[in-house]
């Protein structure tokens with residue numbers, strides 16, 4: 001990867017490259033994320049462990065000084081009906097004395113080149129501010145629904161004749177890992193998990209003093225996995241109020257879902273609060289005797305197409321449709337210009353075109369392609385301009401949902 005340079009305002013000479021000096025990253029992150037002294041060891045541990053697990057750090061230098069940095073995660077994520085390489089951006093920050101000098105804008109443009117070279121088709125991040133990343137082509141993508149309830153509220157009928165075996169594991173066994181990956185290939189926009197992803201979800205760092213344990217609960221029927229919970233069990237020191245957070249709640253069918261709920265109900269003598277983190281299309285109400293204590297929807301991730309051309313061949317669960325889009329993409333000029341997007345027998349074809357039906361930035365198109373929104377809504381909101389040849393062609397919406405954090 002070649003380093004990129006730019007002369008910015010106030011004449012700093014920016015150089016973009018992979019960062020190997022972890023101490024410089026930790027120092028920068030401490031002030032940018034206001035990491036308190038008591039959490040410094042955990043922050044160092046977390047950065048070191050992330051790099052050991054293959055995550056890469058890239059940053060911008062002004063002379064010898066690291067002025068901004070981000071961590072790149074290499075995921076494989078379900079997108080429409082395919083699983084595609086996705087670049088996850090995390091830990092993005094800049095030095096306090098470098099703010100407003102363009103280092104991060106410069107770094108984000110270079111990050112797109114890095115991701116393109118790495119074969120990432122799309123990029124996802126969890127924004128601190130949507131308008132900040134909106135300027136650079138990321139747009140709304142995935143939401144999280146968090147349902148909070150007391151276990152006693154769960155009311156599940158028996159399933160006579162159907163027997164489930166339930167096992168609680170501190171780390172998923174191969175049956176659980178295989179079950180998860182097969183499920184993730186077919187549902188929402190979940191990412192495939194190998195050891196690095198599982199460890200990231202289950203490792204308890206030294207500053208997470210309220211967490212007692214993490215693990216998975218596997219439900220099997222006739223010797224085969226049929227459901228999975230990923231969990232975090234926590235409690236505060238002077239307050240006997242244990243909370244069980246199910247950060248994965250996956251099942252094959254209604255009987256497996258009820259088996260998972262029976263398990264959660266069975267925790268009622270110990271656990272006071274259950275939090276279930278699920279996609280927005282999940283509903284527990286038929287199995288609750290009253291309203292949950294809380295039900296919140298969080299706007300979580302933003303998405304950006306890294307390479308429109310690399311979407312050629314994507315499987316899309318949609319009727320045949322064809323539309324041409326004139327894309328504006330200042331940060332990734334290879335996406336710019338007019339492209340014809342055609343879904344033919346469930347496969348997306350992407351090719352250059354001369355005449356266009358729609359005009360928009362890469363962000364709005366990314367959100368439409370992800371299924372979070374559609375052309376109709378984006379046109380109505382002024383995010384996409386419809387030209388006279390546009391005849392209402394559209395892609396169906398889906399429910400994007402990611403259960404991993406970065």
Ligand SMILES: CC(C)(COP(=O)(O)OP(=O)(O)OC[C@H]1O[C@@H](n2cnc3c(N)ncnc32)[C@H](O)[C@@H]1OP(=O)(O)O)[C@@H](O)C(=O)NCCC(=O)NCCS
Pocket residue numbers: 032033068091092093094095098099100101102103104105106126127128129135
């Ligand atoms: C958010 C953050 C990364 C921006 O870094 P930065 O070094 O100021 O970024 P840049 O100088 O490249 O500026 C990027 C854009 O933000 C704008 N900007 C920067 N500081 C600003 C401020 N204080 N108020 C308004 N806009 C500002 C710039 O004008 C620029 O916009 P433009 O491209 O339209 O010109 C930095 O403030 C930071 O590290 N914050 C703490 C950590 C954090 O929240 N990270 C994000 C995690 S998702």
